[in-house]
Amino acid sequence: MQDNLLLRYSRHILLPQIEYAGQEKLTKSHALIIGAGGLGAPVAMYLAAAGVGTLTICDFDHVELTNLQRQIIHTTAAIGQNKALSAQATIAQLNPDIAVNTVLTRMTSEEASERIAAADVVIDCSDNFATRYLLNQLCFTSKTPLVSGAAIGFEGQLSVFDFRHAESPCYHCLYPDVGDDQELRCADNGVFAPLVGMVGSAQAAEAIKVLLSIGQAMQGRLLLLDVLSAEWRTIKLSKDPACKVCSQSA
Numbered sequence: 414m415q416d417n418l419l420l421r422y423s424r425h426i427l428l429p430q431i432e433y434a435g436q437e438k439l440t441k442s443h444a445l446i447i448g449a450g451g452l453g454a455p456v457a458m459y460l461a462a463a464g465v466g467t468l469t470i471c472d473f474d475h476v477e478l479t480n481l482q483r484q485i486i487h488t489t490a491a492i493g494q495n496k497a498l499s500a501q502a503t504i505a506q507l508n509p510d511i512a513v514n515t516v517l518t519r520m521t522s523e524e525a526s527e528r529i530a531a532a533d534v535v536i537d538c539s540d541n542f543a544t545r546y547l548l549n550q551l552c553f554t555s556k557t558p559l560v561s562g563a564a565i566g567f568e569g570q571l572s573v574f575d576f577r578h579a580e581s582p583c584y585h586c587l588y589p590d591v592g593d594d595q596e597l598r599c600a601d602n603g604v605f606a607p608l609v610g611m612v613g614s615a616q617a618a619e620a621i622k623v624l625l626s627i628g629q630a631m632q633g634r635l636l637l638l639d640v641l642s643a644e645w646r647t648i649k650l651s652k653d654p655a656c657k658v659c660s661q662s663a
Contacts, residue, residue, distance in 0.1 A: 414440070418510060422464050430627045436464060440511075442624045443467040445528055447548060448538035449496040450474070451609030452562050452616060454486035456536050459617035461504045461511055465624070468504070469528060471516035472496040483606040522547065530555045534620050537561045538613065542588070549584035552576055553659055558623045559584070560631075562616040567605045569612035569638040572650065573619050573631040576659075581632050586653040608640050 414437060419426065422436045444465050446453050449472040457470055476484075476491045476499050484496075491499040497515040504513050520528070529535055529551045537548050537559060545561065552559040558575040561584055575581050615636070622628045637646045654660055 418464070421508075421510070425463065431625060435625045435627070439464045439621070439624060440466040442533045443469070443531065444620055444624070445469045445471070445532035445535045446538060447471050447535065447544065448540065449484075449486065449500040450480065450538065450540065451483045451604065452564060452613040453496075453536075453538035454484045454500070455610050455613030456538055456617045456620070457500050457504060458486055458507060459614060460536075460620060461508045461513075463617070463621055464508070465511065465621070467512045467514070469514040469516065469532065470497045470500050471520060471528075472500075473517060473519050483604060483609050485610065522551070526551050526555070529557050532557060534558045534560060534623050536616055536620050538616070542590070545584055545588075546590050549574065550658055553583055560616050560619045560623065562612045564609045564612045565602055565604055567608060567640045569608050569640075571612055571615050571619065571631060571636040571638075572634065573623065575623065575630060575632045578632065580652060581659075582650045582652040583656060583659040585658040586656045587635065587650060589653075590657070605640055608638070611638060611640070 425431045425436050426433050442465050444460050446457055449470050474496050476487045476494050476496055478492055486500045486503045495517050497517055501513045501515050535552055535557055537545055539545060553576050556576045560573050562571045574583050619631055622630050633650050635648045635650050
């Protein structure tokens with residue numbers, strides 16, 4: 414690692430849980446970020462700042478004025494630009510020493526499967542159940558760790574599904590697909606601006622912990638955040654023996 418990188422990441426290297434070897438591992442890691450909106454913005458920025466060597470950011474949407482209330486990776490000048498490209502430009506200013514790949518169109522299942530298999534961790538920052546169910550299925554198949562987050566109104570949640578461990582539940586265990594595709598969207602329900610930053614930052618932290626195999630990940634637990642009451646609650650998650658995705662009978 415060059416001297417300028419040693420200086421850039423010195424506060425990580427000082428941590429006994431990371432040190433030089435851990436930071437070197439981060440620089441060789443690849444994170445796949447699905448969505449460059451409210452959650453994806455802090456995820457991408459913190460992973461870039463932390464020195465994760467390769468980021469692939471997927472988003473086919475474009476920056477709108479209403480996004481700027483919370484999607485801090487985008488600027489007023491980026492309105493009308495693809496969100497993945499806007500995120501890439503911001504990250505280039507933040508940390509030019511990492512590689513940022515962009516996916517600007519909606520991925521097919523085959524393409525998503527290939528990209529997930531090539532990543533060390535997947536961070537789900539999407540806003541719809543169809544994408545979440547697909548990512549869960551593909552990550553389970555490829556045994557790629559999945560960091561899942563969601564935020565609406567004043568409430569957020571976070572969990573990690575690490576399919577490298579047989580005992581890990583999956584997203585389908587938490588929210589079984591019953592064919593109800595009704596979504597809660599920010600455009601219809603609103604979202605408190607700092608909430609997505611809080612959840613997205615926690616997602617970035619969990620992703621780094623997964624990459625470095627440090628601490629206790631959120632596997633088998635669901636973190637619930639209520640900003641109005643300033644409460645963080647943790648609920649234990651168990652693997653559903655009848656799950657259509659991850660059970661032995663699936």
